Amino acid sequence: MFTLPLGDDDAQLRPLEPWHAREFLAHMDRARPYVDPWIPWATYSTDLDSATATLQRYADRQAEDTRRIYGIWLGGTLVGGVMFTDFDAATGVCELGCWLEAEAAGRGLVTRACGVLIDWAFRERGMSRVEWWVAAHNTRSVDTARRLGMTRDGVLRQRSAYGGKRHDIEIWSLLSDDVPPADADELPAPAVKAEKAELDRLMRVFLGAFTNTGGSRPNVDVVREVFIPQGTIIANVGSEPVVYDLDRFIEPRQKLLTDGTLTEFSEWEVAERTEIFASIAHRSSEYRKSGFLNGEPFEGAGRKTTQFVRTPAGWRMSSMVWEDV
Structure with a gap:
């Protein structure tokens, strides 16, 4: 057997x-x-x-x-x-x-x-x-x-x-x-495809949490649902990295996206590579973003790396690092 x-x-x-x-x-x-x-x-x-x-x-x-x-x-x-x-x-x-x-x-x-x-x-x-x-x-x-x-x-x-x-x-x-053909040492191709689809969904939910285009209201608090409670998010955009826990990351962005400072904002992936290793995974992304900051239009781009872990509740993000380019 x-x-x-x-x-x-x-x-x-x-x-x-x-x-x-x-x-x-x-x-x-x-x-x-x-x-x-x-x-x-x-x-x-x-x-x-x-x-x-x-x-x-x-x-x-x-x-x-x-x-x-x-x-x-x-x-x-x-x-x-x-x-x-x-x-x-x-x-x-x-x-x-x-x-x-x-x-x-x-x-x-x-x-x-x-x-x-x-x-x-x-x-x-x-x-x-x-x-x-x-x-x-x-x-x-x-x-x-x-x-x-x-x-x-x-x-x-x-x-x-x-x-x-x-x-x-x-x-x-x-x-x-x-x-598609699967390598002998990997999970069966349909299983890999299913795991990848779930990681894609988590990333869409994360990026969509900040969207306030067309009068829609952002739902930044959904970040808690896609991350493990101990998750960390790191901004490597200044002279040195800034490390956030979920609370410190969510609160200022919720205010920024709802008080009129940042409007018609959206962010989306333009390229990604995801690697799955049993119950952990890694994703490298390129993204673009656009909106109005203090009434002035802007566009931007950058890179992210995201780590995932499989938990009893399913796949969740564990950490993310981003930089603007």
């Missing part, structure tokens, strides 16, 4: 087999309120016999090469999993699914585990298309599809029945042509 690390030392991906039934049942009892609306067999795995039957069905289908299921363990505890709900080697099309306990959310575990399965499907089995079927109102699953770099193909209206109601189903997909 294989065991694959998922970026964190205490997170692992392993096959989920019938002999795991007791552990699987305990996990389902914890996870059921969180996953039951989306994973139908969560409803059916309510005692040891039914939990065993669920895993046995997947074991039988794996022997037929039509389905597979894998568990995600965190700190030695089963907290979720990923599966091929359908695997058709003849047509080159498979469907991917996932679930996770609430307490394990926000770590990127599902995204990285799905990346492993996608990589295996494309590179080892020669599949052409990986599909992701999701209830339109399941926002967590839709967000995962986006992080995996999938394309939304369309909607099947009222395709699924649950809880006495009909629900729309969105179909997302990733094609083998969409995935």
Whole structure:
């Protein structure tokens, strides 16, 4: 039986087999309120016999090469999993699914585990298309599809029945042509793409926090959400660096952007390079900015370096240094 690390030392991906039934049942009892609306067999795995039957069905289908299921363990505890709900080697099309306990959310575990399965499907089995079927109102699953770099193909209206109601189903997909080659020592390409997308989002949120164009109000306090509480921001723009904690950085900029001193301001990246090393990452950026300072138009440019760490709540910035040029 294989065991694959998922970026964190205490997170692992392993096959989920019938002999795991007791552990699987305990996990389902914890996870059921969180996953039951989306994973139908969560409803059916309510005692040891039914939990065993669920895993046995997947074991039988794996022997037929039509389905597979894998568990995600965190700190030695089963907290979720990923599966091929359908695997058709003849047509080159498979469907991917996932679930996770609430307490394990926000770590990127599902995204990285799905990346492993996608990589295996494309590179080892020669599949052409990986599909992701999701209830339109399941926002967590839709967000995962986006992080995996999938394309939304369309909607099947009222395709699924649950809880006495009909629900729309969105179909997302990733094609083998969409995935660039990955180096042997790196995470699978879809997982890397998903991690990179999250770092891109953090940078957009950070830069967007200062925008006050078109009468919009800046939200500088959102910097606290993208940084760890101990984060540092360093301005290397004068005779010597100025080091800020989050409070010292936020307060004067909130005033500057709301008291009329700095108006129609925006800042954006024009180039970047991001390197991801398991649970840490580094980004080098070039940026431009423009606005009106005391009523006078100005434009500027500069460089930033940003460090990121993966926390239990997901990726966060840990430090940033910038200089104007």
